[in-house]
Amino acid sequence: MASMLCNNLVRFNRHGVTAVQKINNFFTYSNELSHPLDRKPPIVSAKEAVACVKPGNLIFCSGAAATPNALISALVENSDQLKDVTFCHMHTEGPAGYVAPDKANIFRSASFFMGGNVRKAVADGRGDNMAIFLQDIPQLFVRKIYQPDVAFIHVSPIDQHGYCSLGTSVDCVRAALQHSKIIVAQINKKMPRTFGDSIIHSSHFDFAVEIDEPLPCHGSKKPTEVETKIGKIIAENLVEDGATLQMGIGSIPDAVLNALHGHKDLGIHSEMFANGVVDLVAKGCVTNSQKKTHKGRIVGSFLIGDQKLYDFVDNNPFIEMLTIDYVNGTNVIRQLPKMTAINSCIEVDLTGQVCSDSIGTRFYSGFGGQVDFIRGAAEGTDGRGKPIIAMPSITNKGESKISPILKPGAGVVTSRAHVHYVVTEFGIASLFGKTMRQRAHALIQVAHPNHREALEKAAFERLHQMPSP
Template identity: 55%
Template sequence: MAPKNKTPKVGTAEEAVQCIKSGDRIFVQGMAATPSLLTSAMATHGKEARLEGCEVYHLHTEGECPYVAEDCEGIFHTKSFFLGANVRKATQEGRADYVPIFLSETPLVFRKGVIPLDVAIVQVSPPDKHGFCSLGTSVDCTRAALQTARTVIAMVNKNVPRTHGDGIIHYTNLDHIVYHDTPLYTSHSKPGAASDVAIGNLIAEHLVADGATLQLGIGNIPNAVLAQLKGHKNLGIHSEMFSDGVLPLVESGVVNNSQKSLDRGKLVSTFLVGSQALYDFVDDNPVVDMRDAAYTNDPHVIKQQQKMTAINSCIEVDLTGQVVSDSIGTRIYSGVGGQLDFLRGAALSEGGRPILALPSRTNKGRSRIVPTIAEGAGVVTTRAHVNYIVTEFGIAYLHGRSLSERATALIAVAHPEDRPHLEAEAQKRGLLGKLSRRKAPVVAATAAVPEPIAA
C-alpha cells in the first residue's frame, strides 16, 4: 500500500483503542499474528466506555479472546470466518457467530462492501528505511481489511518477519501505532498416530508425483505426508498455508518450485503457523511469496498449476461421498476455509489430484465413514466435488462413480470392524444392489488406476 500524506499517532494500546465506538465493525488479524495486546485493550475499553453493538470479524485467532467473554456480551459480537478453540465454546453457546465462507472470498466481502469496516487491528514489522512495514505471517484477508477500513490500529513488533509479496504497507497508512515487542504465537506438531503415518505413506507413495505442486495444511497428516517425500523431486508449494514440515524439503532441494506453472521458483502462501524456525526462514526471504487469499485460493489460479495436489482433512464422509468439514453435528467446530477452493482447483488442473484424508475412526472409536452424516452437520464438500478419499486402510477414488460404486469403495477403506455395519446400512438404503454379492474392489495399484488402493 502506497504512502499517504499523514503521520500516524503513536501511543499506548489503551490510547489507540479509544477510537472504537459503539456499533463499529472491527477486523482483527489472526493466526500467528494475532495482536493480543490490542484485543485485550479493546475488551477493557468496551466495558469501561459501555460500548454497545460492536461486531468483530476474523479468521482463526490465537491466544486469549477476551471480547467473547460473558462480560462482553452485548458489547462485542464476534463473527468468525473460521473458528479457533478460543471462540468455539462462545459460538456454540450463541454468544458469538460463524460466517460460512470460502477463504478465497473473505477479502471480497470487505472489498465489495458486504462487510464495511470501521476499524482494522493488525500487527506489523517495523518500517524499513523506505517506511514500509510487513504483515508478516498473515496476509489472507488482512490486506483487504486494511484497504477498506476507516481506521487502522497497528502493533509494531520487531518479531514480525518481513515477508515479501502482498503484505507490504507503508507506515503512513496506519492511523495509530503501538510499539510492543513480543514473540509470535508458535505451533509445534506432535508425533502422529499410527493411522496418520499410514495415511501419509499412502498419499506420498501413490498420489504425489515428481514435479507436483502441493497444498498442505497444518496437522499430523500433512506432516506425515511431508516426512515421506524425501525421495521425490522438483516439488512446489502453492498453498493457503504451510508449516515447519516444508523446511527440510526446501533445504534438501526436494521442494524447489522449479516445475510450477505459475510463480515458478516461488513458495506461495497466504498465512503461516509454526515454530520460530519457520518465522526465521520466511524473514526477508525472496523465495517466499505471501499473497492475498483472493489469489492463493482462487480456483482459476490453482487450476493453472500442473499436477496440483491438494491434501485436506475432514470430519466425516457418508457412503455417497458427502463431506463434513466444519461441524460435528449441529456444533460448528472450524470453518469452510480453503478446502473447496483447492479441491476444485486441483480437480481442474492437468494431472491434478484433489485429496481428502481422515483416520477411519475418531479417538473414541466411532467410524468417520458413516451411512449418513450426523443430524445438523454441514456439507462443505459435495459428493460431486470428491475425488480421492484416503484412510489408513486405503485410497478410494469416487469421481465419476455411481452411488453403489462409491459405497463399495468407501466401505473398503473403512475400519475393518465397521465394514459389516456399513454394508448392512448401505443395503437398507439400496446403495449396494448386485454389488453386494461381490467383494469390494481393493487392489494394489498406482493412483492412475481409479480403484481403491489397499494399505
C-alpha cells in the first residue's frame, strides 16, 4: 500500500507531473496557496500519508497549537527504514518523538525557536537550534537555505469552496509551503478557522489526513504576588489609553492584561496572544480603534491557549492572522500608535544587556520576536512607543536577575542600546539616554534589596565610579 501511495503521490504532486506522463488538466502550477488547482488530495490514514518521507528528507513542521502530532507520531512509529531525516520548525507542542534518544540515527531537529520538548536533545547534541529573529524566518525558505522535501501542517476542515485555514499558526508556514515539494495536511475538525493570511486551498495538498482531536492547551495559571505587582506597575505607569500592545505567553503578560481592565481603546498587534486578551475584548477595553492599519482588528501570527481562546478566534473576522515577516516587521511595528512591547528575559546586566535565550552556555529558547518589537516600539513614529523588559527581581533560587555581568557564555539577545525600560516588582528603571553609571544606578534601584549592596560594589569595580542618578 505504501508503494502504491508513493506512486500516487508523484501523480498528485503539486508540480503536475508523474514519472510517465504530464497531467493535462491544468497547464501551470502556481505556488500561491489561495489559488485553486484542478485536483483533489487523496484522503488517507496518517501511516499512509507519511510513507512519502524518504531517507535524507527535510521536513517542515508547523508549530504551537498547530503542531501536527498525528502525522509526527505516525512517522516516528514507522521510521525503521529511514535515516538522516531532519525536522525544521518553530516551537512545537507535544512529545516530539523525533528527538527521542533511540531515534538519534534516524531524525534530527532544527529549531528556529526552541521549545521545551526539544531542549534536552539540543543540550545533548541530538538537536540543533538557531539564532534568528522571527521576522527573518521566512527568508530561510525564500533564499533556499531550507528547502523542505515534505511539509506537515495542521488545518481546519475544507469548506464548500475547497479552502482550509492554517488556523492558529500562520507565522512562517506560508513561506515554507510555497517552497516545499510535498504538502501533507492534518485536517482537524477542532482547528479554528481564522482569517488573514491563513487561507490555503486544499488542492495544494498532496495527502490529507482527517482527525477530530483537541488542540494542545496552555491554561492560565494565577499570577504570583510578585507577577501581579509587576503587571500593575506596567499597566498604571507605562500603558496609555489607545496603546497598541505586544506581549507573549506567560504569567507576567497575563498579569499585565489582568491589570488593564480600566483602559480604553487598546489595540493588539503581537506575534502571538493568549487567553487574557479575550476578557479585555469582552469588556470593551480592546477596540483597535486607534490603529491606522488593520483598524478595528486584532493582529497576530500564531497563538496557543485554552479552549476559550480557540473558540474566540474561530471564524471571527475581528482577528487577522498574518505572516510573521509582516507582523514582526520593524517597519510595520514603528507605525502603530503608542506601541507598547512587553517582553521578559532570563537576566539583565548592569549596563542593560538582556539575555533571553540561554542560561549561561545552556540554550533555553530562542530570539523569538523580542528584538523585532523592542526596536519597533523604540522607533515609533509618534515618539510614544515603549520598549519594556519585565521580570521578577530574583529567580526561584533567590539569585538576582539583575547581575553585574551576564553569566559566562550567556548570549545577548537584546542589546543595551535597545532597552528603554526594565520593570521588576520594585519599580521601573528608565535607561534610554542614560550613561552607564546612570543605568547601573537605575537598575540597582529595582533590584531586590538583598542584592543591592553587592551590585553597587560590582558597579564601582567595573565603572571605577559609584552608580549615580
